[in-house]
Amino acid sequence: MTLKQIIEGTDTKTGRAFDLTIQILIVYSLITFSISTLPGLGETSQQFLHISQLVVVAVFTVEYLLRILVADSKLKYIFSFYGIIDLMAILPFYITFTVDLRAIRIVRLLRVFRIFKMARYIRAVERFGIAFKSIKEELVVFFGATFFLIYLSAVGIYYFEHVAQPEAFKSIFHSLWWAVATLTTVGYGDIVPITLGGKIFTFFILMIGLSIVAVPAGLLAVALQKSVRSISGK
């Protein structure tokens, strides 16, 4: 049983134990990361979170170095998708020593990229990849149409509501927010048309918009089912 088998393979017991350890650490790391954003944490909690953080980074650093060590082509691993993800999982920690205090907050939030380390262990990711690739062209068509429609909606509603609600529909940029919330049917209700023209315009734009915005889900459902079928050989 070589070191390579343990780190890259899943056919030995030690290999599976290694994988499981990393997975548990990823989840643990994300939970402590989330907790660390809670306001009003006590001194003890903060110290515990700090030590957790040190342990996690230490293990991930060792893992990263080991993966480089056992890789057939070291450079290929380093610049592969997972190589970059593994580096990004530890980099934010080391960067916090070098950057000035103001930038620390955003650097800390980059720890969230550790979630991508999980992708290595989930077969589903591969499937999603295949499904997405097979409808790439359709998705491009759809995104173009969505941008187009949202922009037109924003200009339209700006025309109808600007005079009646100069604060909410201050400019086309402000109207874009309404267009996004409405066409996705989220409908927060923070900005709502009040003029007759604006309401009729909303009706027609929704009639067209609903047909456009919900399309990619249908496309993906079909593609996903097909890709799962072809992989599992059903």
Add this chain to the structure above:
Amino acid sequence: MTLKQIIEGTDTKTGRAFDLTIQILIVYSLITFSISTLPGLGETSQQFLHISQLVVVAVFTVEYLLRILVADSKLKYIFSFYGIIDLMAILPFYITFTVDLRAIRIVRLLRVFRIFKMARYIRAVERFGIAFKSIKEELVVFFGATFFLIYLSAVGIYYFEHVAQPEAFKSIFHSLWWAVATLTTVGYGDIVPITLGGKIFTFFILMIGLSIVAVPAGLLAVALQKSVRSISGK
């Protein structure tokens, strides 16, 4: 006409009458249960509900014991899905005698599980079961992706909105609530991004999210149609 035919079968008149009685009692029980949560009920109403409850539990207890009696394998029935459901339909009542007062409220709400007794009489349940099983793998893929996306959205919006709205986006946990309400397009409007960054982030996350969150409905629609076809032999 044996007792077994009456209780388990539907080919005798008495058997169908027995089934119908149980079904009516289930619906009646759920309605009185719902009414009992209404505040400000009079003395008479409460007494009526109490007696209803006693009658329902009595009948369901007799039914449960009879089903054990006529079962070919008593143990197999007791630990079967419907055996456990039948027990759970009466257990909450008997438990209320043994537990202390504070826990009584939650135990009472467990009466809702009586709704599952209805499953025995609905052919549709079987169909849903088949449909779900046939897309199990795809649903797992989807749930993984949804959790992933919601967590990323929460971290992202926390970054953009935390400073501007420290109360609404207090921590990543608070931001998760926004992510759930937004990505499912429910959009209650109790928490809404107000910064430019947060709004643009919401737009992009929705563009991706809509494609993910609505997928299982599409999958289930296809699977359901297929399963109904194969059962009814169309």
Add this chain to the structure above:
Amino acid sequence: MTLKQIIEGTDTKTGRAFDLTIQILIVYSLITFSISTLPGLGETSQQFLHISQLVVVAVFTVEYLLRILVADSKLKYIFSFYGIIDLMAILPFYITFTVDLRAIRIVRLLRVFRIFKMARYIRAVERFGIAFKSIKEELVVFFGATFFLIYLSAVGIYYFEHVAQPEAFKSIFHSLWWAVATLTTVGYGDIVPITLGGKIFTFFILMIGLSIVAVPAGLLAVALQKSVRSISGK
């Protein structure tokens, strides 16, 4: 050219003119009906609406009698779908003479059934009928599941939110309103969970609910496309 050809057929010029007249009157009748609900109408407007109403009812009554006259089997027409609709289009007017004042408002609103007269002229209705019939079984499955899910959601949210928001989640009946607005993703935002338990419960119920509630649209889309195909012989 017989009277029958004019009234029932569409292959003569007079027949098509007759159809068009009725269609225009239906739309006209619905518009004046909507206008009559506007508050603060002047004396002249009200008189105009009243005369319009008289003309419309007169024409529809003549149409109804003519249709009976030319029908091959008078009884069959009277009790057919369109026969009943034609009667309901004029009945509310005649009833207002016989009922007391308080009931008049609801009787007036029954005029809305005139919209169903339109169905005779729209080929699409037939298609929808075929599409619906072909997925009847699946729709029954779905409606059962939806009722089931909404009831469970209401009981669950009642348990989590009743103590924190005794006014909004007063009883299971009040909680049902939240369940409907949430599971359909309408999300008015008039009642929103505020406890941690209620929010987590909402997340899980939405994950399951979205897969259920959006299913019939998928079913109908497939069925509709098929039915249109088979009719137009594509």
Add this chain to the structure above:
Amino acid sequence: MTLKQIIEGTDTKTGRAFDLTIQILIVYSLITFSISTLPGLGETSQQFLHISQLVVVAVFTVEYLLRILVADSKLKYIFSFYGIIDLMAILPFYITFTVDLRAIRIVRLLRVFRIFKMARYIRAVERFGIAFKSIKEELVVFFGATFFLIYLSAVGIYYFEHVAQPEAFKSIFHSLWWAVATLTTVGYGDIVPITLGGKIFTFFILMIGLSIVAVPAGLLAVALQKSVRSISGK
């Protein structure tokens, strides 16, 4: 290399450079147009936007004249879809000199039609066109059903809520706004039923409505996938 090749073709370097210039100008023009609606712009910004506007119109005018010049049939181009779009992209500017001040605002907003100039360069537009055409009949069916359903919903909710909320549900026209926001599941929450009857009515109308309103997205998803397939020859 003739002028025609440069303007209409994409197989020469100069031709591609010409296309790219126009595309960049369209996007630039839309961005400056959006910025010009921002309130509180300084003197310098406004002057810059004004000059940008002059340059854009100048180039688009030259482009329009050149396209007429090189067209095989001048009249055919002028009255073609793109010919009209190209004219509408510059017309608003020239009209502002002739109309009185009050109409200027709406004329300015017509600049948004420049976005349609972009259609010439996006292959996706052609695909959407094919997909839409193939489900034209189904979409007509759907739009009829949607109008029908929204009108019925408005009359129904008017009946249930008018007495309890005379302000929000003032007339059938006011109720139509609620029907649109609810059946599309946008659910702004600005008008919400509060009576028991209104809530139960909302539940049933949503159960039917969801099946109708989401249909065209499903139809379009299928049609779009097919059209892309047939074009790319997969």
